[in-house]
Amino acid sequence: MRPPWWTTRVGRATILFGATFSALVAAGWVGMRHVHPLTLGRQEVPALIPPDPSWFPVLFRGGVQLDHVILWNGIGRTIENARRADVFFLGSSHIQFALSSRELRQFERRSGVTAFSLALPFGEGYEFPLRLIEKFDLRPRVVVVNLPGFFEATRTPGVGSDVYWTALTTVWEERLAAAVWPSASRVLPSFITNRPAGAMLRSAEDGTWLTVQFPHGHWPVRLRPVPPKWQIRTARQFKDAMAARGTEVVLTCVPSTRDACDPSAVSRFASALGVRALVPRIDAQLWTIDFAHLCPLSGKRFARALLRDLAQLGTIRTIGRARRGVRSSAP
Numbered sequence: 001m002r003p004p005w006w007t008t009r010v011g012r013a014t015i016l017f018g019a020t021f022s023a024l025v026a027a028g029w030v031g032m033r034h035v036h037p038l039t040l041g042r043q044e045v046p047a048l049i050p051p052d053p054s055w056f057p058v059l060f061r062g063g064v065q066l067d068h069v070i071l072w073n074g075i076g077r078t079i080e081n082a083r084r085a086d087v088f089f090l091g092s093s094h095i096q097f098a099l100s101s102r103e104l105r106q107f108e109r110r111s112g113v114t115a116f117s118l119a120l121p122f123g124e125g126y127e128f129p130l131r132l133i134e135k136f137d138l139r140p141r142v143v144v145v146n147l148p149g150f151f152e153a154t155r156t157p158g159v160g161s162d163v164y165w166t167a168l169t170t171v172w173e174e175r176l177a178a179a180v181w182p183s184a185s186r187v188l189p190s191f192i193t194n195r196p197a198g199a200m201l202r203s204a205e206d207g208t209w210l211t212v213q214f215p216h217g218h219w220p221v222r223l224r225p226v227p228p229k230w231q232i233r234t235a236r237q238f239k240d241a242m243a244a245r246g247t248e249v250v251l252t253c254v255p256s257t258r259d260a261c262d263p264s265a266v267s268r269f270a271s272a273l274g275v276r277a278l279v280p281r282i283d284a285q286l287w288t289i290d291f292a293h294l295c296p297l298s299g300k301r302f303a304r305a306l307l308r309d310l311a312q313l314g315t316i317r318t319i320g321r322a323r324r325g326v327r328s329s330a331p
Helices: 009-034 036-041 067-072 078-083 093-098 101-111 127-135 164-184 232-243 263-273 296-310 314-329
Strands: 055-059 087-090 115-117 142-146 199-203 209-212 248-252
Touching: 055 067, 055 164, 067 078, 067 127, 067 164, 093 209, 093 296, 101 115, 101 296, 101 314, 127 232, 142 296, 232 248, 232 263, 248 263
Parallel strands: 087 115, 087 142, 142 248
Antiparallel strands: 055 199, 199 209
């Protein structure tokens, strides 16, 4: 007759490990709450609760920013939804913080067109979005470009070089961390590694961001224009590449504490490029959360003004009339 498993060497080692681990977890939970020197290690990570299943984490616990990886490798339904969009928004995180899913949805209902944001973090320039559009043969009717920094020859290191399965592994590791760490951080202290509470979700439906517990300052945007440093040569290359795909380029400028978005300067650049410029006039004061990105209220003000002007663009009105005509003629 075989002895019970808990009396074997492996069984005793397993029980000892389990008891030791449980004791450490209990000690960590109690110590972080009742022992003053250990309270410094209490860095609880909030749970990520998306509004619906179409939202996925792209930044969690200060880990890997996943926007480039997910888009370049076509993970999930993001590229599939982007393919159906009439309007793309391109640029850096400045325009991502300005746009919200709610404002885009209202714009779509009013105008009859579909919109998608392919804007990216890290001050990404025009090269990666152009490669992404060409890779997946995306053909929007209009691209709205946030002008500051976009036409500079900048490229995020390592972007576009991931093997699909490596990229998929990275994405699922971060998603697993997002599922596990909210519970684990309650009992496991951290005295060396920082666990930022801020996180970001991205919508697979329209590409916008949703920030969760992001640091929120209150700094006014720059009011005095600074001399622009926009590259006309690379801008023309981008415009020609878009024209070959039947896509109209529209320029805009999201203000920050660094960029004042002088409408006359943007208009002159757009005129030299042969495209339209939309720099909405906003009478209310705009504020940033970190000297660079608009706060939620200022983002809403800017987005509403920009989308209001965009809805008057001839191409947008033509698409909208055609869509409404199709719906009205449907049985």
